Amino acid sequence: MKWLVLLALVALSECLVKVPLRRGKSLRQNLKEHGLLADYLRRHQYNPATKYFPSLAQVSNQPLENYMDIEYFGTIGIGTPPQTFTxxxxxxxxxxxxxxxxxxxSACSNHNKFNPQQSSTYRSTSTSVSIAYGTGSMTGFLGYDTVQVGGIEDTNQIFGLSQTEPGSFLYYSPFDGILGLAYPNIAASGATPVFDNLWNQGLVPQDLFSVYLSSDDQSGSVVIFGGIDSSYYSGNLNWVPVSSEGYWQITVDSISMNGQVIACSGSCQAIVDTGTSMLTGPSNPIANIQNYIGATENSNGEYMINCNNINSMPEIIFTINGIQFPLPASAYVSQTQSGCTSGFQSMNLPTSSGELWILGDVFIRQYFVVFDRGNNQVGMAPVA
Structure with missing residues (x-):
């Protein structure tokens, strides 16, 4: 039965280009005469990962908006017709x-809300879902519908519909929801993540996606589904094995400054996380780093730095898989009209492999990152 379904799908894709065939002429000749050859060849270029769905796979760019160097979000559509969400x-x-x-x-009162009754393709389930983040949480239930993401039509995608969003964080957030891109084994209620669904349906040509995050509130941030764009980085990508397939977790060899190891002596575990704005780590090492860079805590719990010192402050070096990834002071110090603050923050995340560091947007803005599911590795190179 599986092969009959696959053959039917291939036959269906062949019907996407309809032209009257003339006796004695090849398909190529007929397509060329009707101005459809280039489009047909583009649709049907061969890729081993998607050989049964040759017309569907495409590299897709999902633009992101940089919100004050704090959050990066993009617009998707859910349902038929699509309902829009950031x-x-x-x-x-x-x-x-x-x-x-x-x-x-109250967090739902000032954000876009999905209405299943306005989608002809929505399917309900009886499965509940509950998700807690470092800031904010939600509870609700799961449903299925078509999701428009980066120009791709992701059919039969499972997603959560919130019923509660406690607290004030999500109320003040400029985005509506969250699209997770980590491994499926940390998905709440066993829901299949969007990227897994894209790959399983043959909608992307490679089992990877890559991310560029702009600096200084500028435009141009992007998630590239199924491809790598070398124009976003300089030099070569340095590949780092994923050490645990849940988060995008890797091993950091050490963190040093002026040739001296100041944290992560003997290695530590870190996750590469686009959804965290700062660079976080366990309390004691972060306190040491704040001291090294001259950051002092104010009454609001912010670590302030003298803006006049930035040009003379040293790089902080993250050595990962034997390669040095430097962060200049211009990256780890945030400058605003109200002053300069440290981009480091303490957050204790105990796991079986030790306390986790988070390489958030402070780090990712300096490095183009490839998240390679097919080979369970992360590639990083300095942004161009």
Whole structure:
């Protein structure tokens, strides 16, 4: 039965280009005469990963908006016709969810809400879902619908519809929901993540995606599904094995400054997380780093730095898989009209492999990152 289905799908894709065939002429000749040859060849270029769906796979760019160097989000559509939502593309979680018309929390009152009754392709389930983040949480239930992401039509995508979004964080957030890009084994309620669904349906040519995050509130940030664009980086990509397939977790050899190891002596575990704005680590090492860079805590819990010192402050070096990834002071110090603050923050995340560091946007803005699911590795190179 499986092969009959596959053959039927291939036959269906062949019917996408309809031209009257003339006796004695090849398909190529007929397509050329009708001005359809180039489009046909583009649709049917061969890729081993998608040989049964040759017309569907494409590299897709999902533009992101940089919101004050704090959050990066993009616009997707859910349902038929599509209902529009802004979501964070988050490599630190694995679920897609948006507010729903069934949500009674104040956070839903000022955000777009999904209405299943207005989608002809929505399918309900009886499965509940609950997700907690470092800041904010949601509860709700799961449903299936078509998701428009980066110009791709992702059919039969499972996603969460929120019923509660407690607290104030999500109320003040400029985005509606979250689209998780981590491994499926950390997805709440066993939901299949969006990227897994794209790959399983043969909608992307490679089992990877890559991310560029702009600096200084500028435009141009992007998630590239199924491809790598070398124009975003300089030099070569340095590949780092994933040490645990849940988050995008890697091993950091050490963190040093002026040739001296100041944290992560003897290696530590870190996750590469587009959904965290700062660079976080366990309390004691972060306190040491704040001291090294001359950051002092104010009454609001912010670590302030004298703006006049930035040009003379040293790089902080993250050595990963034997390669040095330097962060200049211009990267780890945030400058605003109210002063300069440290981009480091303490956050204790205990796991079986030790306390986790988070290489958030402070780090990722300096490095183009490839998240390679096919080979379970992360590629990084300095941004161009």
């Amino acid at each position: 979501v964070i593309f988050d490599t630190g979680s694995a679920n897609l969810w948006v507010p729903s018309v069934y949500c009674s929390s």
